[in-house]
Amino acid sequence: MVRRLRQGSPGGKPRLGHAGSLLILCCCFVIAGPLSAAQVENMRLWAAPDHSRLVFDLSSPAQANVFTLDNPSRLVIDLDASQLRSDSDKLNLQGSAIEAVRTGVRNGNGLRIVLDLKREVEPEHFSLAPNEQYGHRLVVDLTYPGESAVEDPIDPIEAMIREQEIAAQRAQAEAKLGGKPQSPAAEAVKKAQPHPKRDIIIAIDAGHGGEDPGAHGPHGTREKDVVLDIARQLQQIVNRTEGFKAVMIRDGDYYVGLRQRTRIAREQKADFFVSIHADAFTSARPNGSSVFALSQGGASSETAKWLADSENRADLIGGVDGNLSLQDKDEVLRGVLLDLTMTATLNDSLAIGGQVLDRLGRVNRLHKSRVEQAGFVVLKSPDIPSLLVETGFISNPTEEQQLKSASHQRDLAQAIFSGMRAHFQQNPPPASLLAWQRDNSRNTAGNEYRIQPGDTLSEIASRHRVPLAMLKQANELNGDAIRVGQVLRIPNS
Secondary structure, eight states: OOOOOOSSOSTTOOOOOHHHHHHHHHHHHHHHGGGSOEEEEEEEEEEOSSEEEEEEEESSOOOEEEEEETTTTEEEEEETTEEEOSOGGGOOOTTSSEEEEEEEEETTTEEEEEEEESSOOEEEEEEEOOOSSOOEEEEEEEEOTTOOTTSSOOOHHHHHHHHHHHHHHHHHHHHHGGGSOOOHHHHHTOOOOOOOOBOEEEEEEEOSBTTBOOOBOTTOOBHHHHHHHHHHHHHHHHHHSTTEEEEESOOSSOOOOHHHHHHHHHHTTOSEEEEEEEEOOSSSOOOOBEEEEEOSSSOSSHHHHHHHHHHHTHHHHHTOOOOOOOTTSOHHHHHHHHHHHHHHHHHHHHHHHHHHHHHHTTTSOBSSSSOEEEOOGGGOOTTSOEEEEEEEETTSHHHHHHHHOHHHHHHHHHHHHHHHHHHHHHSOOTTBHHHHHHHHHTTOOSEEEEOOTTOOHHHHHHHTTOOHHHHHHHTTOSSSOOOTTOEEEEOOO
């Protein structure tokens, strides 16, 4: 409240003119401005398997203090100079660590929110500035210790270095055994372990989620909803197919960081990663499906570059960012390993992408007739072949309706899987059921040998007293490249 100033003041002080009164009034308003209460206009909760995210929509920024209390377990959120204009009783707590929410006034003009917890949490909080979708926000993340899908993730390059070091140490130990390595005759008949016949793991990533709805269609359809429906259809198709297993990156309406998505796939030992999205543009005219692989040298077209930028901004909307750091590795080694790994991975991605694009063209119009390449963050896994599939333009009214159709979603999912399956039938991972089925269909007589670290093709041929050319022919090998874990047929010489 601003009081009216008198024309004179006690103690013989000089009177203030109109200009002076106006200056003081302005100063009072400036001081009072920041003290106005921020309104908590809405509260939203996103429950994920390894964390919960609580979002407060604010009318203006507010200082927050977040801390935990024990016996019983609680999380306290204090907001300075704030008022609650939302009904906390309407918050859906299902699937989260929160048992109940209590609110009250603190220090006369502040707001205290107490979360009664069902389990231990590790809280983090941060503020987000307004963007095209939301105003000011306070985000409180509750991470569940011991259940993070990416807790202590192993850098794939570091894992490769460790594997090389272990192989070298094993070779040194064998060389020292008895003062000399074992004779070829002693090693010749190392019987291979039973074939694992493992499933090929497909990591399915439904784009966006939770706080990040993705693009909107003209009738309000949200990208995050339709791509999750398609992802679930794809999951069912994959799991019904012998020799394949699906891993869902997210299976609910919650946000997963872009880097975290590939880390989850790596932790689950995925053989392939597919990220499902629905395209959008400022015009309603564009339509059709697209398939993207990672570009090492930048986007392959202006459209691809613009699209990559818009998808990569999702982490800013979600309030998460991260980088794959290899700075602690030797520069030369880092460059060589990344070059070798990324080249092989990208080649596989492009090959699978061509198969997927061909099948998508049978159920939907193609926006581009070839696999596009762009710098999507979600595709930057150096060791897992990855694709991003834009199933259609949600900004196109016709395709928006198609994307909402369960039958069209199923057709899209089937097309995506058919392309992947065609590739893996021709190029199955060595320890997979598909590889075992392919090898047994040859009906090649002889024993099997599983390749160990340090093995070379010529050494294996010599050890088993088989001509190198015959060993290559029996296993359909064009060169000398072999992989640890690969099972070779040893033909009778």
